[in-house]
Amino acid sequence: MRIARFVPTGGDPAFGIVELAADEGEHPDTIAVITGDPVAAPVQYTGARHDLADVRLLSPVIPRSKVVGIGRNYAEHAAELGNEVPTDPLVFLKPNTSVIGHDEAIIRPSFCHELHYEGELAVVIGRICKDVPVERAQEVIFGFTVADDVTARDVQKGDGQWTRAKGSDTFCPLGPWMVTHLSVAEAQSLPITTRLDGQVVQRGNTREMVRPIPELISYISSFTTLLPGDVILTGTPAGVGPMEPGQRVEVEIDGIGTLSNTVAEA
Known part of the structure; x- marks a missing residue:
C-alpha cells in the first residue's frame, strides 16, 4: 500500500x-x-x-517528535569524506521543522556555501517503543519512504556538531509517499539512485548498510523512546556532492518511488 x-x-x-x-x-x-x-x-x-x-x-508523514539520522552507515561514503566507520552507530537529530515534501524547494541558507544531497531510505515508526530487540524490529515499523538528508557540508565541518548543518529548515525532504507492503528483509535489498539535473550521482543498495535496519532500531530505542510517526534516516551511499540553486535533485528507491526537489536561494 x-x-x-x-x-x-x-x-x-x-x-x-x-x-x-x-x-x-x-x-x-x-x-x-x-x-x-x-x-x-x-x-x-x-x-x-x-x-x-x-x-x-x-511530506507523507509529520514526525511527532523527531527525525533520527544515522551517519557513516555505508563504508564507501565514510571513506569518500575521509572518515572511518564508527564503532557504534553515529546518531544525530533533525527537527520536524526541517521536513518538506515532494516537489517543495530545498532552501540554501545564506550561511551555507556548500550544500550537499544525500539520498537515503527512511523508516517510519508505527508504535511507541523502547528497548526493541533486533528480532522484533519489524513489529514497530509502519512503513518506508524516500529521504534526502540535505547537509550544509561547510557548516558541518566548521561547527563540529551537526545541528545547523543537517537540521536547518527544508533540510529533510521526504516522499513522495510511504509504502507499507515491504518487509524489513525486502527493504534491506533495494537499489538507491540519486540524480542531479538528470545525471546519476549516487548509485547504491540498502544491502550495503554497515548496520542493518533492525540493528539501528534496537540501538536507537535503547536510549530514546520512539513514537508513532518518528522517522529514521538509515544513511547514504557513496557519491554525495554539491547542488546549486536552480538544480533539481531526485532520489529514487526501487519499490518505493522517486522524491524530487529543486534547490533555491534563501
Missing part, C-alpha cells in the same frame, strides 16, 4: 491511498481519500478520489 499526504485543489491537507495505473497512458494514477492519520489510528475510505496529477503532495 502507498500512503500519501496531499492537498487537493482548493482543499485542505488529507491522507490518501495512491493507486498507480497498471497500464500507462490509458488510465490516470489516482489517490483515494481516507480519514485521519494512518500512522496514529485505523482509517476508512471516504469514497472521494482525485487524479494524482491534480493534487500537491506533502
Whole structure:
C-alpha cells in the first residue's frame, strides 16, 4: 500500500491511498481519500478520489517528535569524506521543522556555501517503543519512504556538531509517499539512485548498510523512546556532492518511488 499526504485543489491537507495505473497512458494514477492519520489510528475510505496529477503532495508523514539520522552507515561514503566507520552507530537529530515534501524547494541558507544531497531510505515508526530487540524490529515499523538528508557540508565541518548543518529548515525532504507492503528483509535489498539535473550521482543498495535496519532500531530505542510517526534516516551511499540553486535533485528507491526537489536561494 502507498500512503500519501496531499492537498487537493482548493482543499485542505488529507491522507490518501495512491493507486498507480497498471497500464500507462490509458488510465490516470489516482489517490483515494481516507480519514485521519494512518500512522496514529485505523482509517476508512471516504469514497472521494482525485487524479494524482491534480493534487500537491506533502511530506507523507509529520514526525511527532523527531527525525533520527544515522551517519557513516555505508563504508564507501565514510571513506569518500575521509572518515572511518564508527564503532557504534553515529546518531544525530533533525527537527520536524526541517521536513518538506515532494516537489517543495530545498532552501540554501545564506550561511551555507556548500550544500550537499544525500539520498537515503527512511523508516517510519508505527508504535511507541523502547528497548526493541533486533528480532522484533519489524513489529514497530509502519512503513518506508524516500529521504534526502540535505547537509550544509561547510557548516558541518566548521561547527563540529551537526545541528545547523543537517537540521536547518527544508533540510529533510521526504516522499513522495510511504509504502507499507515491504518487509524489513525486502527493504534491506533495494537499489538507491540519486540524480542531479538528470545525471546519476549516487548509485547504491540498502544491502550495503554497515548496520542493518533492525540493528539501528534496537540501538536507537535503547536510549530514546520512539513514537508513532518518528522517522529514521538509515544513511547514504557513496557519491554525495554539491547542488546549486536552480538544480533539481531526485532520489529514487526501487519499490518505493522517486522524491524530487529543486534547490533555491534563501
